[in-house]
Amino acid sequence: MPSAALPAPAPAAASRGWQWRSLEFILGAVLTGVMLALVLLSVWIFPDRGSAMDLAARLSPPFAQWAHPLGTDPIGRDVLARVLVGGRISLMVGLLSVLGASLLGITIGLVAGYYRGFWDMFLMRCVDVQLALPFILIALTFISILGGGLDNIIAFMIIAQWVQYARLVRGMVLSVREREFVQAARAFGVRDLPMMRHHILPNVIGPVIILMTLNVANNILLESSLTFLGLGVDPLIPSWGGMLADGRTYMQTAWWVSVFPGVAIMLTVLGLNLLGDWLRDRIDPTAKL
Numbered sequence: 001m002p003s004a005a006l007p008a009p010a011p012a013a014a015s016r017g018w019q020w021r022s023l024e025f026i027l028g029a030v031l032t033g034v035m036l037a038l039v040l041l042s043v044w045i046f047p048d049r050g051s052a053m054d055l056a057a058r059l060s061p062p063f064a065q066w067a068h069p070l071g072t073d074p075i076g077r078d079v080l081a082r083v084l085v086g087g088r089i090s091l092m093v094g095l096l097s098v099l100g101a102s103l104l105g106i107t108i109g110l111v112a113g114y115y116r117g118f119w120d121m122f123l124m125r126c127v128d129v130q131l132a133l134p135f136i137l138i139a140l141t142f143i144s145i146l147g148g149g150l151d152n153i154i155a156f157m158i159i160a161q162w163v164q165y166a167r168l169v170r171g172m173v174l175s176v177r178e179r180e181f182v183q184a185a186r187a188f189g190v191r192d193l194p195m196m197r198h199h200i201l202p203n204v205i206g207p208v209i210i211l212m213t214l215n216v217a218n219n220i221l222l223e224s225s226l227t228f229l230g231l232g233v234d235p236l237i238p239s240w241g242g243m244l245a246d247g248r249t250y251m252q253t254a255w256w257v258s259v260f261p262g263v264a265i266m267l268t269v270l271g272l273n274l275l276g277d278w279l280r281d282r283i284d285p286t287a288k289l
Helices: 010-045 079-115 117-132 135-146 150-176 180-187 192-228 240-250 256-283
Strands: none
Touching: 010 079, 010 256, 079 117, 079 150, 079 192, 079 240, 079 256, 117 150, 135 150, 150 192, 180 192, 192 240, 192 256, 240 256
Protein backbone atom coordinates (compact mmCIF):
# COMPACT_ATOMS: atom_id res chain seq x y z
CA MET A 1 0.00 0.00 0.00
CA PRO A 2 1.63 3.29 -1.03
CA SER A 3 2.28 5.73 1.78
CA ALA A 4 1.00 9.29 1.52
CA ALA A 5 3.71 11.89 1.20
CA LEU A 6 3.68 14.57 3.86
CA PRO A 7 4.05 18.18 2.73
CA ALA A 8 7.42 19.67 3.51
CA PRO A 9 7.15 22.82 5.68
CA ALA A 10 10.65 24.02 4.88
CA PRO A 11 9.73 26.55 2.15
CA ALA A 12 7.06 28.18 4.32
CA ALA A 13 9.43 28.33 7.31
CA ALA A 14 12.17 29.78 5.13
CA SER A 15 9.74 32.37 3.75
CA ARG A 16 8.64 33.40 7.23
CA GLY A 17 12.29 33.63 8.34
CA TRP A 18 13.19 35.75 5.32
CA GLN A 19 10.24 38.09 5.92
CA TRP A 20 11.17 38.54 9.60
CA ARG A 21 14.83 39.18 8.81
CA SER A 22 13.84 41.76 6.19
CA LEU A 23 11.48 43.49 8.63
CA GLU A 24 14.18 43.34 11.30
CA PHE A 25 16.68 45.03 9.00
CA ILE A 26 14.23 47.72 7.83
CA LEU A 27 13.11 48.60 11.35
CA GLY A 28 16.67 48.60 12.69
CA ALA A 29 17.97 50.69 9.80
CA VAL A 30 15.13 53.23 10.10
CA LEU A 31 15.52 53.64 13.87
CA THR A 32 19.31 53.88 13.72
CA GLY A 33 19.34 56.11 10.64
CA VAL A 34 16.77 58.57 11.99
CA MET A 35 18.44 58.84 15.39
CA LEU A 36 21.89 59.21 13.82
CA ALA A 37 20.69 61.90 11.37
CA LEU A 38 18.97 63.92 14.10
CA VAL A 39 21.99 63.70 16.38
CA LEU A 40 24.45 64.70 13.65
CA LEU A 41 22.28 67.62 12.51
CA SER A 42 21.66 68.83 16.06
CA VAL A 43 24.57 71.32 15.96
CA TRP A 44 22.96 73.11 13.02
CA ILE A 45 19.40 72.81 14.30
CA PHE A 46 20.38 74.08 17.78
CA PRO A 47 23.46 76.33 17.51
CA ASP A 48 23.40 76.99 21.29
CA ARG A 49 23.83 73.22 21.85
CA GLY A 50 21.04 73.13 24.40
CA SER A 51 22.75 75.50 26.83
CA ALA A 52 20.42 78.51 26.38
CA MET A 53 18.23 79.11 29.45
CA ASP A 54 14.70 80.50 29.50
CA LEU A 55 13.98 80.95 33.21
CA ALA A 56 10.48 82.23 32.51
CA ALA A 57 9.62 78.85 30.96
CA ARG A 58 11.39 76.55 33.41
CA LEU A 59 9.78 73.12 33.82
CA SER A 60 7.41 73.86 30.96
CA PRO A 61 5.51 70.63 30.05
CA PRO A 62 5.77 69.01 26.60
CA PHE A 63 3.72 70.39 23.71
CA ALA A 64 2.75 73.50 25.70
CA GLN A 65 4.97 75.91 23.72
CA TRP A 66 6.15 75.87 20.12
CA ALA A 67 9.58 77.05 21.24
CA HIS A 68 9.97 74.02 23.52
CA PRO A 69 8.06 71.07 22.00
CA LEU A 70 9.39 68.53 24.55
CA GLY A 71 9.35 70.92 27.48
CA THR A 72 12.17 72.44 29.51
CA ASP A 73 14.34 71.31 32.42
CA PRO A 74 14.58 72.89 35.92
CA ILE A 75 16.70 75.82 34.68
CA GLY A 76 14.74 76.44 31.48
CA ARG A 77 16.89 74.59 28.94
CA ASP A 78 15.12 72.99 25.98
CA VAL A 79 14.76 69.22 26.47
CA LEU A 80 14.62 68.42 22.74
CA ALA A 81 17.85 70.32 22.08
CA ARG A 82 19.64 68.61 24.97
CA VAL A 83 18.42 65.15 23.94
CA LEU A 84 19.73 65.56 20.38
CA VAL A 85 22.97 67.28 21.37
CA GLY A 86 23.53 64.79 24.20
CA GLY A 87 23.17 61.96 21.71
CA ARG A 88 26.42 63.06 20.08
CA ILE A 89 28.30 62.31 23.30
CA SER A 90 26.60 58.96 23.87
CA LEU A 91 27.10 57.81 20.27
CA MET A 92 30.71 59.03 20.28
CA VAL A 93 31.46 57.04 23.42
CA GLY A 94 29.77 53.93 21.99
CA LEU A 95 31.49 54.06 18.60
CA LEU A 96 35.00 55.08 19.69
CA SER A 97 35.14 52.64 22.59
CA VAL A 98 34.04 49.74 20.40
CA LEU A 99 36.50 50.69 17.66
CA GLY A 100 39.40 50.91 20.13
CA ALA A 101 38.51 47.71 21.98
CA SER A 102 38.06 45.76 18.74
CA LEU A 103 41.38 46.90 17.27
CA LEU A 104 43.25 46.00 20.46
CA GLY A 105 41.41 42.72 20.93
CA ILE A 106 41.76 41.62 17.29
CA THR A 107 45.52 42.27 17.36
CA ILE A 108 46.03 40.35 20.61
CA GLY A 109 43.76 37.50 19.50
CA LEU A 110 45.58 37.15 16.18
CA VAL A 111 49.00 37.04 17.87
CA ALA A 112 47.88 34.56 20.55
CA GLY A 113 46.07 32.23 18.16
CA TYR A 114 48.65 32.30 15.36
CA TYR A 115 51.89 31.97 17.33
CA ARG A 116 50.57 29.78 20.18
CA GLY A 117 53.22 28.81 22.75
CA PHE A 118 54.44 31.48 25.16
CA TRP A 119 52.49 34.37 23.64
CA ASP A 120 49.23 32.43 23.71
CA MET A 121 49.72 31.40 27.33
CA PHE A 122 50.80 34.87 28.51
CA LEU A 123 48.10 36.85 26.71
CA MET A 124 45.28 34.46 27.61
CA ARG A 125 46.31 34.48 31.28
CA CYS A 126 46.03 38.30 31.17
CA VAL A 127 42.54 37.84 29.73
CA ASP A 128 41.63 35.38 32.50
CA VAL A 129 42.84 37.76 35.21
CA GLN A 130 40.79 40.64 33.83
CA LEU A 131 37.68 38.51 33.43
CA ALA A 132 38.00 37.40 37.05
CA LEU A 133 37.75 41.00 38.29
CA PRO A 134 34.24 42.43 38.87
CA PHE A 135 33.36 45.05 36.28
CA ILE A 136 32.18 47.62 38.81
CA LEU A 137 35.45 47.22 40.76
CA ILE A 138 37.47 47.98 37.61
CA ALA A 139 35.26 51.00 36.91
CA LEU A 140 35.55 52.45 40.40
CA THR A 141 39.32 51.88 40.55
CA PHE A 142 39.96 53.35 37.11
CA ILE A 143 37.77 56.41 37.57
CA SER A 144 38.96 57.08 41.13
CA ILE A 145 42.56 57.17 39.92
CA LEU A 146 42.14 59.07 36.64
CA GLY A 147 38.83 60.81 37.26
CA GLY A 148 35.79 61.02 35.03
CA GLY A 149 35.48 62.82 31.73
CA LEU A 150 34.80 61.79 28.16
CA ASP A 151 38.34 60.63 27.29
CA ASN A 152 38.69 58.57 30.46
CA ILE A 153 35.32 56.88 29.97
CA ILE A 154 36.29 55.85 26.44
CA ALA A 155 39.69 54.61 27.62
CA PHE A 156 38.06 52.65 30.45
CA MET A 157 35.62 50.93 28.10
CA ILE A 158 38.45 49.98 25.74
CA ILE A 159 40.47 48.47 28.59
CA ALA A 160 37.43 46.67 30.02
CA GLN A 161 36.16 45.17 26.74
CA TRP A 162 39.15 44.21 24.59
CA VAL A 163 39.14 40.76 26.21
CA GLN A 164 35.86 39.84 24.45
CA TYR A 165 37.38 40.40 21.02
CA ALA A 166 40.68 38.76 21.96
CA ARG A 167 39.04 35.51 23.10
CA LEU A 168 36.68 35.41 20.12
CA VAL A 169 39.42 36.02 17.54
CA ARG A 170 41.91 33.68 19.21
CA GLY A 171 39.42 30.79 19.19
CA MET A 172 38.64 31.24 15.50
CA VAL A 173 42.30 31.68 14.52
CA LEU A 174 43.16 28.35 16.17
CA SER A 175 40.73 26.70 13.78
CA VAL A 176 41.53 28.71 10.63
CA ARG A 177 45.32 28.37 10.91
CA GLU A 178 45.06 24.60 10.40
CA ARG A 179 42.96 24.76 7.24
CA GLU A 180 44.27 23.76 3.82
CA PHE A 181 44.52 27.21 2.23
CA VAL A 182 46.63 28.49 5.15
CA GLN A 183 48.90 25.45 4.93
CA ALA A 184 49.24 25.99 1.18
CA ALA A 185 50.10 29.68 1.64
CA ARG A 186 52.69 28.73 4.25
CA ALA A 187 54.18 26.18 1.85
CA PHE A 188 54.55 28.94 -0.76
CA GLY A 189 56.56 30.99 1.71
CA VAL A 190 53.99 33.61 2.77
CA ARG A 191 55.31 35.42 5.85
CA ASP A 192 53.49 35.78 9.14
CA LEU A 193 52.18 39.35 8.79
CA PRO A 194 50.78 38.93 5.25
CA MET A 195 49.40 35.56 6.30
CA MET A 196 47.45 37.05 9.19
CA ARG A 197 46.34 40.11 7.22
CA HIS A 198 45.31 38.49 3.92
CA HIS A 199 44.43 34.88 4.77
CA ILE A 200 43.36 34.61 8.40
CA LEU A 201 41.78 37.94 9.34
CA PRO A 202 39.20 37.99 6.47
CA ASN A 203 37.99 34.56 7.62
CA VAL A 204 37.42 35.56 11.25
CA ILE A 205 36.14 39.14 10.89
CA GLY A 206 32.45 38.27 10.41
CA PRO A 207 31.58 37.38 14.04
CA VAL A 208 33.74 40.29 15.21
CA ILE A 209 31.61 42.75 13.20
CA ILE A 210 28.47 41.29 14.79
CA LEU A 211 29.95 41.69 18.28
CA MET A 212 30.97 45.27 17.48
CA THR A 213 27.43 46.15 16.39
CA LEU A 214 25.90 44.76 19.56
CA ASN A 215 28.57 46.33 21.79
CA VAL A 216 27.89 49.84 20.45
CA ALA A 217 24.38 49.56 21.88
CA ASN A 218 25.73 48.06 25.10
CA ASN A 219 28.29 50.86 25.52
CA ILE A 220 25.65 53.55 25.03
CA LEU A 221 23.75 52.00 27.93
CA LEU A 222 26.97 51.67 29.92
CA GLU A 223 27.91 55.33 29.44
CA SER A 224 24.42 56.38 30.46
CA SER A 225 24.60 54.20 33.58
CA LEU A 226 28.02 55.50 34.64
CA THR A 227 27.00 59.11 34.05
CA PHE A 228 23.78 58.52 35.97
CA LEU A 229 25.88 57.30 38.93
CA GLY A 230 28.15 60.35 38.67
CA LEU A 231 31.11 58.39 37.29
CA GLY A 232 30.88 59.38 33.65
CA VAL A 233 30.88 62.49 31.50
CA ASP A 234 31.22 65.97 32.99
CA PRO A 235 27.77 67.14 34.19
CA LEU A 236 28.20 70.39 32.25
CA ILE A 237 28.28 68.41 28.97
CA PRO A 238 24.81 67.24 27.89
CA SER A 239 24.50 63.48 27.60
CA TRP A 240 21.63 61.03 27.89
CA GLY A 241 22.88 59.58 31.16
CA GLY A 242 23.45 63.04 32.60
CA MET A 243 19.91 64.08 31.69
CA LEU A 244 18.52 61.00 33.40
CA ALA A 245 20.51 61.87 36.53
CA ASP A 246 19.38 65.52 36.44
CA GLY A 247 15.71 64.59 36.15
CA ARG A 248 15.48 61.82 38.74
CA THR A 249 14.48 64.27 41.49
CA TYR A 250 11.69 65.68 39.30
CA MET A 251 10.03 62.42 38.24
CA GLN A 252 6.76 63.22 40.01
CA THR A 253 6.53 66.85 38.94
CA ALA A 254 8.45 66.99 35.62
CA TRP A 255 8.66 63.46 34.23
CA TRP A 256 9.64 64.64 30.74
CA VAL A 257 13.15 65.69 31.87
CA SER A 258 14.10 62.00 32.30
CA VAL A 259 11.59 60.21 30.09
CA PHE A 260 12.61 61.68 26.73
CA PRO A 261 16.35 60.93 27.03
CA GLY A 262 15.34 57.44 28.21
CA VAL A 263 13.19 57.02 25.10
CA ALA A 264 16.12 58.17 22.93
CA ILE A 265 18.38 55.55 24.55
CA MET A 266 15.73 52.86 24.08
CA LEU A 267 15.15 53.61 20.37
CA THR A 268 18.86 53.83 19.56
CA VAL A 269 19.73 50.61 21.39
CA LEU A 270 16.74 48.82 19.85
CA GLY A 271 17.77 49.86 16.33
CA LEU A 272 21.38 48.78 16.83
CA ASN A 273 20.35 45.44 18.36
CA LEU A 274 18.00 44.72 15.46
CA LEU A 275 20.79 45.47 12.98
CA GLY A 276 23.17 43.27 14.95
CA ASP A 277 20.71 40.37 14.95
CA TRP A 278 20.07 40.78 11.23
CA LEU A 279 23.80 40.89 10.52
CA ARG A 280 24.34 37.74 12.60
CA ASP A 281 21.66 35.92 10.59
CA ARG A 282 23.28 37.04 7.33
CA ILE A 283 26.84 36.07 8.25
CA ASP A 284 26.37 33.01 10.48
CA PRO A 285 25.16 30.09 8.34
CA THR A 286 24.07 28.09 11.42
CA ALA A 287 21.56 30.80 12.32
CA LYS A 288 19.68 30.59 9.03
CA LEU A 289 16.38 28.76 8.88
